[in-house]
Amino acid sequence: MLLGVIADDFTGASDIANTIAKGLPGQGGLRTVQYLGIPSGAADPAVEAGIIALKSRSIDAGLAVRQSLEALRWLLDQGCEQIVFKYCSTFDSTPTGNIGPVAEALAEALGVKGVVACPAFPGAGRTVYQGHLFVKDRLLNESGLQNHPLNPMTDADIRRWLQLQTVSDVGHVDITTVHDGAAAIEAALRRNGEANRVLVIVDAITDDDLVAIGRAAALHRLVTGGSGIALGLAANFIERGLAHGTVAGTLPVDGPEAILAGSCSGATREQVEIHRRNHPTLAIDVTGVMEGRVATSDLTSFLLANQGRAPLAYSSSTPDEVQAIQARFGREKVAATLDSLFAETARELVSAGVRRLVVAGGETSGAVVSALNLGALAIGPEIDPGVPVLLSEGSDPLALALKSGNFGAPDFFTKALERLAGR
Numbered sequence: 001m002l003l004g005v006i007a008d009d010f011t012g013a014s015d016i017a018n019t020i021a022k023g024l025p026g027q028g029g030l031r032t033v034q035y036l037g038i039p040s041g042a043a044d045p046a047v048e049a050g051i052i053a054l055k056s057r058s059i060d061a062g063l064a065v066r067q068s069l070e071a072l073r074w075l076l077d078q079g080c081e082q083i084v085f086k087y088c089s090t091f092d093s094t095p096t097g098n099i100g101p102v103a104e105a106l107a108e109a110l111g112v113k114g115v116v117a118c119p120a121f122p123g124a125g126r127t128v129y130q131g132h133l134f135v136k137d138r139l140l141n142e143s144g145l146q147n148h149p150l151n152p153m154t155d156a157d158i159r160r161w162l163q164l165q166t167v168s169d170v171g172h173v174d175i176t177t178v179h180d181g182a183a184a185i186e187a188a189l190r191r192n193g194e195a196n197r198v199l200v201i202v203d204a205i206t207d208d209d210l211v212a213i214g215r216a217a218a219l220h221r222l223v224t225g226g227s228g229i230a231l232g233l234a235a236n237f238i239e240r241g242l243a244h245g246t247v248a249g250t251l252p253v254d255g256p257e258a259i260l261a262g263s264c265s266g267a268t269r270e271q272v273e274i275h276r277r278n279h280p281t282l283a284i285d286v287t288g289v290m291e292g293r294v295a296t297s298d299l300t301s302f303l304l305a306n307q308g309r310a311p312l313a314y315s316s317s318t319p320d321e322v323q324a325i326q327a328r329f330g331r332e333k334v335a336a337t338l339d340s341l342f343a344e345t346a347r348e349l350v351s352a353g354v355r356r357l358v359v360a361g362g363e364t365s366g367a368v369v370s371a372l373n374l375g376a377l378a379i380g381p382e383i384d385p386g387v388p389v390l391l392s393e394g395s396d397p398l399a400l401a402l403k404s405g406n407f408g409a410p411d412f413f414t415k416a417l418e419r420l421a422g423r
Ligand SMILES: Nc1ncnc2c1ncn2[C@@H]1O[C@H](COP(=O)(O)OP(=O)(O)OP(=O)(O)O)[C@@H](O)[C@H]1O
Pocket: 009, 011, 149, 150, 262, 263, 264, 265, 268, 286, 315, 316, 317, 321, 322, 323, 325, 326, 334, 335, 336, 338, 339, 360, 361, 362, 363, 364, 365, 403, 404, 405, 406
């Protein structure tokens, strides 16, 4: 294994797995596998990039650090030369973590400073300019992310936001330096390291900027960012002759299907709205769930009764509705109850024969996939930017699409079911 990734959620893991498996156009990527949690045994020696999906974005910072260090140890034991800490392209975190504490702990364990921190993902509209994060043409704190149910993002200056979470000073490499190319970026990072800055926000507006940053960090043991930061990393290994460049592929799975959406992001709500027009959909009564009047069986019976018609069950609601439910029952209690509902529903669906599963939302995907106990997932073709087809191991595999809340075209749900079936 050459490249190891520690991802703080499951959809983020498949996002970066997609980038590394794809590589640069015409060159191919690395042979990539996504692990659900830290594997107990050694990896298949054919794997060149191992992505460990944790569910550490919104847990206690100390626990996130411990889990990430354990993942680091496993990846180093597999021989990884370079580690990426993957977090969200919208920098999802709170003033206490978990991006800062985890990144600093990894840097300390690897004995490095002047580490790239860049959440940019231009393909999904996320760019970093003057240390500020934009989502399309809006600053992060005006993009809707200020209403996130778990980590409201209220400051677009991610240098300032990260500084709240770190012990050491946060550095910055601006876009002018990035446009001067890999050698200039590398020198700027080195200077930041010499000034004892562990993490350095690096501006990036285009994929070319990210490739240049990736080249600058070719020999860095630690890189941190969104999936975009990995755009040039496979190429570094291929160009050094350590990997050949492969094209990702998986076998199609055509079987019973279901869509579960727990994300309340703007993109998911639009996708739900579009899907509702022509497909059977069940709006989950979240108050009913919290009061014990709505149970797993209500979801499974609806989804199983509507086979062949791309059925969807969703809890996705507007920021006002989310706020009202959280005020009434408590944010953590609502999140934990919905996580268990989706997890149990997925378990029952799969034992009833469902073989194609589309899930919207990182936390929701984490809950679902953990409950299914799937082990390792192979990476298939891309459905939409940041979302690949995933395939479990074994003779009767499950095909999955784990969609980050804000990813995907408006018709994502039907498109994903088609792609899982190889159409
Ligand atoms: N109707 C609702 N009311 C209150 N909370 C909800 C509701 N529906 C979902 N939630 C909670 O909102 C959170 C959504 O998080 P999730 O990570 O699944 O989606 P997301 O944040 O949009 O996606 P991503 O992390 O990939 O950007 C979960 O904790 C879920 O339990």
